[in-house]
Amino acid sequence: MYQTPLPQEYADLSMEEADARIQAAKKTLGSRLVILGHHYQRDEIIKHADFRGDSYKLAKDANKRPDAEFIVFCGVHFMAESADILTPDHQHVILPNLAAGCSMADMANLFQVRNCWRELERILGVEMSIVPVTYINSAANLKAFVGERGGAVCTSTNAPAAVRWALERGEKVLFFPDQHLGRNTGVKLGYDPDTQMCVWDPFKPMGGNTPEQLKAATFILWKGHCSVHQRFTVEQVEKARREHPGVNVLVHPECPLDVVQHSDYAGSTEYIIHTIEAAPAGSVWAVGTEINLVNRLAQEHPDKTVFCLDPQICPCSTMYRIHPSFLCWVLENLVAGNVVNEIVVPAKVKHFALQALQRMLEVGG
Numbered sequence: 425m426y427q428t429p430l431p432q433e434y435a436d437l438s439m440e441e442a443d444a445r446i447q448a449a450k451k452t453l454g455s456r457l458v459i460l461g462h463h464y465q466r467d468e469i470i471k472h473a474d475f476r477g478d479s480y481k482l483a484k485d486a487n488k489r490p491d492a493e494f495i496v497f498c499g500v501h502f503m504a505e506s507a508d509i510l511t512p513d514h515q516h517v518i519l520p521n522l523a524a525g526c527s528m529a530d531m532a533n534l535f536q537v538r539n540c541w542r543e544l545e546r547i548l549g550v551e552m553s554i555v556p557v558t559y560i561n562s563a564a565n566l567k568a569f570v571g572e573r574g575g576a577v578c579t580s581t582n583a584p585a586a587v588r589w590a591l592e593r594g595e596k597v598l599f600f601p602d603q604h605l606g607r608n609t610g611v612k613l614g615y616d617p618d619t620q621m622c623v624w625d626p627f628k629p630m631g632g633n634t635p636e637q638l639k640a641a642t643f644i645l646w647k648g649h650c651s652v653h654q655r656f657t658v659e660q661v662e663k664a665r666r667e668h669p670g671v672n673v674l675v676h677p678e679c680p681l682d683v684v685q686h687s688d689y690a691g692s693t694e695y696i697i698h699t700i701e702a703a704p705a706g707s708v709w710a711v712g713t714e715i716n717l718v719n720r721l722a723q724e725h726p727d728k729t730v731f732c733l734d735p736q737i738c739p740c741s742t743m744y745r746i747h748p749s750f751l752c753w754v755l756e757n758l759v760a761g762n763v764v765n766e767i768v769v770p771a772k773v774k775h776f777a778l779q780a781l782q783r784m785l786e787v788g789g
Contacts, residue, residue, distance in 0.1 A: 425501060425522040427745075427765075434749045439468060442748035446472055449755035457758065458492040459751075460485060460507070462499040463693050464714040464743040469498050469751060478693035479503055479560045480579035484785065486511050494758055497767075498746045500524045504767040505564040506577075509777050517767045518758075520750040524742050526561050531648035532601035534565045536626040541573075544598070544644070547635050554644075555594035557586055558780070559602050561650075566600070568773045571780030578784060580677050580692035583609040585787045591642070598624075600646030604653065608677040608684050610643045617681060623647050652740050653678035656712040660733045661686045664710035668729075674699060675712030675733070683712060693717065703728055714740050 429435070437445070450457060450472065460482050461473025470476055475485040479499075486495060486507040495517045497504040501524060508517040544552060556575035558566050567577055574593065578586035587609050590597045599606035607617055615621065621643040624631030630638065631647075638644065656679045664671050673687040674696055684690045689699055693713065700709055705727040711718045712733040722730040757764045769777065 425525065427521050427523040430749055430753055434753045437749050437752065439748060442752045443468065443471075445752045446748065446755060449752070449759050452759050453494070453755065455489075455491055456493040457496065457755070458489040458494070459496045459498060460503075462503065462743065463697070463717045463720075464740045465498050465746060466716055466744065467720065468748050469746055470720070472751065473498060478579065478581065479506075480581040480692070480784075481694055483507070483510060483560070483579075483781065486517075490515075494518060494763075496520065496751070496754060498751065500526045500529075500742050501767070502526055502529050502561055502563060505769050505777075506560060506567075506781060508767050508769050509564065509567075509774050509781055516763050518754050518763065518765050519767050520754045520765060521745045521747070522765055524745040526742055528559075528601055528648055528650050529561045529563055532558075532562060532566060532626070532646050534563070534569060537566060537569055537600065540598070540624055540626065540631065540646075541569075543630060544638065547630065547638050548596075553595040554598055555590040555596070556598045556600075557590050557606075558600055559583075559605055560784070562601055564769045564773050564777050567777035567780045568775070571776035571778070571783075575780060576783035576787060577780045578787075580605060581694055582784065582787055583677070584612055586784065587613060589783075589787045596642055596644060598644045598646075600624075601648035602650060602678055603645040603647055604649055604680055605677050606643060606645040607681050608679075608690065611681060611684075615642055621645055650678040652714050652737065653712070654680065655737055656680070656683050656733050658682050658686050660712075661710070664733060668708050668710065671708045671710050672703070673710045673712070673733070679712050687712070697721065700725060700728065700730060714743070716740075716743075 458474050461470045461476040504517050504519040556570045558570045560577050560579045576586050622633050622637045622641040623645050625647045674689045675687045700721050708729040710733050715737050718732040
């Protein structure tokens with residue numbers, strides 16, 4: 425989405441000035457305000473969060489302050505949409521920078537997914553036994569598409585439980601938009617990636633598959649990925665093991681399958697955090713996920729050695745668009761009685777998207 429430029433007053437703020445003004449605005453707003461911060465946010469943002477977590481945890485945390493009038497979501501657009509869907513109408517959900525999107529979420533749009541579904545109906549028959557599952561990293565209208573067709577949203581925390589739930593209701597799963605999470609989840613559940621999975625490329629007829637491949641597949645995986653996690657490689661894992669004998673390699677399931685298979689542990693952002701928190705002093709950890717989180721874990725656990733598998737990796741570029749100046753701008757507008765950058769999901773979309781998100785929460789994980 426387009427974000428209007430900040431007023432010059434805010435663009436010129438130093439980090440120290442922005443920090444002080446954010447704290448003052450928070451104090452003025454008091455219980456009317458709750459700030460949610462995703463783990464991938466920079467330290468200068470996460471310090472102001474009342475709750476911090478991954479997408480799954482924050483989806484639940486959004487309901488923990490029903491008295492709050494304003495929910496400022498320091499994350500990306502799809503997260504703020506989910507918060508708006510899951511919270512009562514009297515709460516206003518605000519995204520500090522509307523340009524904070526998600527490249528993975530943009531890899532699947534409603535037009536493409538509808539076309540895929542029609543093609544699958546043509547090839548498999550209108551009575552096809554397929555359940556759609558969308559990763560939470562997707563637009564609200566795709567969550568509604570899934571909800572209307574009896575499917576569910578999943579996160580990296582509960583993807584195995586959500587896929588297992590889907591396969592209890594159908595013979596196949598259409599999983600989008602992240603092929604890597606879908607593939608890693610299927611392998612974790614015992615499915616063969618070579619014979620029971622195929623990839624759907626929205627820019628090719630039949631997704632680049634034959635009718636026989638689509639009929640044989642249990643998992644139809646959308647050709648999408650996370651630009652951060654796809655950077656991790658087996659070579660980086662091997663280098664870490666050479667340079668740090670006895671290192672524990674811990675990666676996110678958005679990484680490619682071969683990276684996950686060469687690691688010691690793989691799991692969601694919350695899993696990564698809890699694993700390092702519980703690790704013994706003196707242990708060494710090479711972590712394959714977003715650099716802001718890895719650096720924060722290293723700072724918070726000085727008794728352990730924690731480093732990123734890819735030393736050159738950049739932060740999640742869209743998360744990084746939530747700058748303290750933007751947070752200060754939205755909070756001071758709220759103090760002045762102006763609601764800016766509110767995220768409002770249309771009622772028709774919200775109805776079915778809520779069904780898909782509620783199934784995600786019911787499935788747990």
